[in-house]
Amino acid sequence: MNDITELERLYIELTKDSSIGGSHPLKKISEICLSICLNAGQGKILPSFVLYTIFSDIAFDQDDRMVTTEECKELYNVLNDPIKVVISHLRNSPTDKILLEDVEKLIQNYNKLVKK
Amino acid sequence: MFFRNKDELHSLIKDKGLLIKDEGEFELASGDKSKYFFDMKLVSMDPEGSDLIANAILEILKQEDIDYIGGLESGAIPIASVVANKSLKTGKLIPAFFVRKKPKERGTRKSIEGNLAENSRVILVDDVTTKGESVLLAIKKVRELKCDVNKVITIIDRLAGAKENLAKENIELVALFTRNDFDIPDL
Numbered sequence: 001m002n003d004i005t006e007l008e009r010l011y012i013e014l015t016k017d018s019s020i021g022g023s024h025p026l027k028k029i030s031e032i033c034l035s036i037c038l039n040a041g042q043g044k045i046l047p048s049f050v051l052y053t054i055f056s057d058i059a060f061d062q063d064d065r066m067v068t069t070e071e072c073k074e075l076y077n078v079l080n081d082p083i084k085v086v087i088s089h090l091r092n093s094p095t096d097k098i099l100l101e102d103v104e105k106l107i108q109n110y111n112k113l114v115k116k
Numbered sequence: 117m118f119f120r121n122k123d124e125l126h127s128l129i130k131d132k133g134l135l136i137k138d139e140g141e142f143e144l145a146s147g148d149k150s151k152y153f154f155d156m157k158l159v160s161m162d163p164e165g166s167d168l169i170a171n172a173i174l175e176i177l178k179q180e181d182i183d184y185i186g187g188l189e190s191g192a193i194p195i196a197s198v199v200a201n202k203s204l205k206t207g208k209l210i211p212a213f214f215v216r217k218k219p220k221e222r223g224t225r226k227s228i229e230g231n232l233a234e235n236s237r238v239i240l241v242d243d244v245t246t247k248g249e250s251v252l253l254a255i256k257k258v259r260e261l262k263c264d265v266n267k268v269i270t271i272i273d274r275l276a277g278a279k280e281n282l283a284k285e286n287i288e289l290v291a292l293f294t295r296n297d298f299d300i301p302d303l
Binding site for chain 1: 135137140141142143144145146147148149153155189190191217249
């Protein structure tokens with residue numbers, strides 16, 4: 001199984017309850033994103049790096065503290081759509097303009113949560 | 117003395133560390149969801165709690181011939197530290213260490229901080245075990261130093277597979293308490 005297929009599989013598994021949570025599965029997903037970033041072609045570096053940064057940041061934040069499902073559902077509500085779009089770009093190889101717009105949207109949504 | 121100590125620790129965990137949600141759930145590190153959560157730092161960093169935990173662990177260690185005690189950051193740090201401190205009065209000094217989840221990216225880039233020598237006999241501690249994934253990471257790092265580790269002591273075992281997962285690595289899990297020792301309602 002290649003890394004992108006594995007990332008898609010793990011992300012579906014992670015979000016099966018419409019929430020984004022659990023530091024161990026999040027860490028695993030971030031490691032796959034890093035592997036894609038290091039091994040895949042140039043067009044995949046930006047989206048995989050941004051995904052790696054966001055997943056590892058959430059994993060680090062949720063580690064070693066009490067986390068409620070409410071906050072994981074909020075993460076899902078704000079991030080799921082832009083994450084899915086960016087993951088799909090790992091396969092689709094969109095134009096640079098589309099890629100940058102969608103990656104920026106993901107980062108903006110994440111920043112909204114972080115600055116809350 | 118041991119049982120009185122354990123009873124007191126049980127009461128403290130129940131009063132201070134066990135959180136139960138009537139509405140919503142807790143998200144565990146494993147990704148599982150739960151109606152209850154043991155916030156053991158509230159106990160392991162409590163003056164009385166840390167003393168009770170150390171006494172209970174030192175009682176178990178009487179039967180063990182070990183050189184060091186440690187575990188994965190951050191849950192194991194207050195536990196291993198207080199055991200090391202209290203070992204001073206037992207006549208058998210047990211220095212402590214902790215394993216970083218991720219090595220520091222600058223400086224020494226060490227995964228293990230504190231006192232641990234190669235080829236030593238080690239006992240690992242954890243505050244709460246669910247599937248044992250955190251403590252398995254610590255076991256891997258300690259074994260890379262050719263240390264002998266065959267026992268993990270946890271304050272609470274949530275009975276979600278840690279014992280079985282550790283057994284696959286020839287590690288015995290000793291729990292001071294399991295989730296069944298607490299009145300956790302079926303919510």
